[in-house]
Amino acid sequence: MTHSPQSGSSETPALRAEGLTRRFGEQVAVDGVDFTVGQAEIFGFLGPNGAGKSTTARMLTGFLPPTAGRAWVAGIDVNLQPSAARLRIGVVPEEANVYADLSVRQNVLLMAELHGVAKVERERRCMELLDTFDLRERAAQKGRQLSKGLRQRLMLCMALVSEPQILFLDEPTSGLDVASTRMIREVISRMNRERGMTVFLTTHNMDEADQLCHRVAIIDRGRLAAIDTPAALRARVDARRSVVVKFAGPGATPAELLPNLDLEVEAAVDGWRVFSPEPGPLAQHIAARTVALGLRIESLNTVSPTLQEVFVSITGAAHGRA
Amino acid sequence: MAARDDTVLSELLRQVRCAGVIAKKNVRIYYLKGPVVTFGIVFPLFFYLAFAAGHDGPVSVMVPGIAAMALFFTASAVGPLITPWERQARTFERLITSPASLWAVLAGDAASGAAFGAVLALLPLTAALALTTAHIDAMWPLLAGWLLGATAFSSMGVLMAAPATDTPSQVMMLSNLVRLPLIFVSGVFVPHEQMPSWGQWLSPLSPLSYCADLIRVGFGGNAYFSVTIDVLALVGFSLAFMGAAHYFHRRTRNRPA
Numbered sequence: 001m002t003h004s005p006q007s008g009s010s011e012t013p014a015l016r017a018e019g020l021t022r023r024f025g026e027q028v029a030v031d032g033v034d035f036t037v038g039q040a041e042i043f044g045f046l047g048p049n050g051a052g053k054s055t056t057a058r059m060l061t062g063f064l065p066p067t068a069g070r071a072w073v074a075g076i077d078v079n080l081q082p083s084a085a086r087l088r089i090g091v092v093p094e095e096a097n098v099y100a101d102l103s104v105r106q107n108v109l110l111m112a113e114l115h116g117v118a119k120v121e122r123e124r125r126c127m128e129l130l131d132t133f134d135l136r137e138r139a140a141q142k143g144r145q146l147s148k149g150l151r152q153r154l155m156l157c158m159a160l161v162s163e164p165q166i167l168f169l170d171e172p173t174s175g176l177d178v179a180s181t182r183m184i185r186e187v188i189s190r191m192n193r194e195r196g197m198t199v200f201l202t203t204h205n206m207d208e209a210d211q212l213c214h215r216v217a218i219i220d221r222g223r224l225a226a227i228d229t230p231a232a233l234r235a236r237v238d239a240r241r242s243v244v245v246k247f248a249g250p251g252a253t254p255a256e257l258l259p260n261l262d263l264e265v266e267a268a269v270d271g272w273r274v275f276s277p278e279p280g281p282l283a284q285h286i287a288a289r290t291v292a293l294g295l296r297i298e299s300l301n302t303v304s305p306t307l308q309e310v311f312v313s314i315t316g317a318a319h320g321r322a
Numbered sequence: 323m324a325a326r327d328d329t330v331l332s333e334l335l336r337q338v339r340c341a342g343v344i345a346k347k348n349v350r351i352y353y354l355k356g357p358v359v360t361f362g363i364v365f366p367l368f369f370y371l372a373f374a375a376g377h378d379g380p381v382s383v384m385v386p387g388i389a390a391m392a393l394f395f396t397a398s399a400v401g402p403l404i405t406p407w408e409r410q411a412r413t414f415e416r417l418i419t420s421p422a423s424l425w426a427v428l429a430g431d432a433a434s435g436a437a438f439g440a441v442l443a444l445l446p447l448t449a450a451l452a453l454t455t456a457h458i459d460a461m462w463p464l465l466a467g468w469l470l471g472a473t474a475f476s477s478m479g480v481l482m483a484a485p486a487t488d489t490p491s492q493v494m495m496l497s498n499l500v501r502l503p504l505i506f507v508s509g510v511f512v513p514h515e516q517m518p519s520w521g522q523w524l525s526p527l528s529p530l531s532y533c534a535d536l537i538r539v540g541f542g543g544n545a546y547f548s549v550t551i552d553v554l555a556l557v558g559f560s561l562a563f564m565g566a567a568h569y570f571h572r573r574t575r576n577r578p579a
């Protein structure tokens with residue numbers, strides 16, 4: 001059975017924030033944030049460092065009380081019934097926080113016990129998850145003996161053993177090898193698809209957000225700057241659509257290639273990337289002009305803006321800042 | 323928004339269960355270590371003997387003193403370090419984002435310290451009973467002093483862990499700064515009647531005074547305060563320490579990540 005996201009339906013949302021605000025003294029870390037995450041939705045939460053992503057996630061998971069505003073998890077007010085709300089969530093923080101002196105199995109069982117999972121059931125789920133994340137052979141190893149990638153997999157097991165309605169992930173694949181990254185993304189997608197689990201994903205990785213998320217929100221300086229599907233967000237920055245031309249042999253200068261056209265151009269490998277909201281006619285123009293100049297084209301592609309470009313466009317952030 | 327029908331009782335039971343799980347985890351990770359066990363027994367024993375040597379105190383005074391000291395040190399030894407260790411390893415955040423409330427986390431920490439202290443301090447007590455002429459005269463005051471004392475001392479340890487630090491050495495310094503003076507005013511080394519007036523003034527501020535008093539009664543000695551006052555004081559200290567720990571932990575949590 002597959003589940004589809006319910007962001008627009010009248011069902012109780014998986015997550016809801018209303019005027020969520022957090023101040024630390026004079027500093028406003030999160031400023032009146034409003035959003036709703038539907039059931040079975042993978043929701044990306046993007047923003048530059050210090051934008052308020054982690055603080056928002058900490059308020060939603062009940063770790064930090066908001067200064068103003070309210071948050072609901074599965075319809076439960078996080079501040080009024082924190083324990084009941086936290087029964088329904090699993091959390092995977094950015095920094096590994098497994099118990100170094102407990103074994104892989106003991107770490108998973110500890111979280112199951114805290115969530116009140118019955119003894120027989122927690123053993124079954126634990127072994128099932130260790131199989132899913134290829135950790136069964138390491139069940140007796142201590143947390144301290146695991147590599148970063150294995151610890152990250154263990155943290156996912158710990159978060160999933162209670163079969164949460166909502167999974168909070170903070171940079172789940174940051175610094176991981178390709179195999180671990182792929183495995184984690186596949187499992188997240190599968191859990192979402194097959195069990196209808198909602199995922200709140202905080203990430204810097206735009207490709208990850210693009211691949212996994214049904215919708216993304218961009219937070220900047222504590223305020224929500226945008227919230228939409230990745231495709232709709234990309235459409236907002238049509239000016240960043242472009243044509244990439246690569247020449248076989250000698251190439252033309254931008255002035256030769258685009259006479260009388262005032263377009264943004266940047267150097268690409270053996271060619272140019274030319275930005276235009278209408279890349280189709282531009283590609284035709286470049287092809288015709290290249291033939292007229294007696295040159296040869298190796299490749300000519302129209303390119304949609306990446307989520308990274310959308311992010312930079314919305315937040316004004318430098319690449320290094322994101 | 324929809325509300326859930328969690329009753330007060332079911333929530334209370336859930337938190338008690340969480341506290342038990344946390345206590346079990348603490349014992350497994352932090353208490354059942356050779357150095358911790360050794361330190362918990364040897365340090366108070368030799369500390370006491372160092373002071374008692376040369377004094378011709380009766381065993382009915384010495385044995386309760388050693389037992390109270392052992393209980394005090396073992397029950398309050400590791401508690402102050404658990405939260406800094408867990409903050410450092412970020413596992414404290416894991417507990418707080420689980421269904422366990424802050425109360426349950428603190429209660430789990432206090433319960434593990436109390437259980438460890440109450441069990442481990444039985445060793446010097448048993449040895450003293452076997453090797454000296456001391457004997458138990460009244461079981462209930464002894465039992466009350468043992469359990470309530472262990473709870474009060476471990477709660478004190480939990481309170482010491484509340485300052486916003488993830489550096490265990492800082493907490494250890496604070497812990498010794500508080501614990502050592504408490505010993506001197508508690509009537510363990512010097513009977514209350516023989517203390518200077520300032521010592522008699524300060525004595526009621528130490529939970530060890532009341533615990534030692536109850537244990538002394540258990541060994542046939544006289545109470546300096548009274549059994550009722552001792553029991554109420556130890557319960558009061560436990561509640562006050564836990565309340566203060568909860569307040570300081572909440573304040574710490576309100577700081578930026």
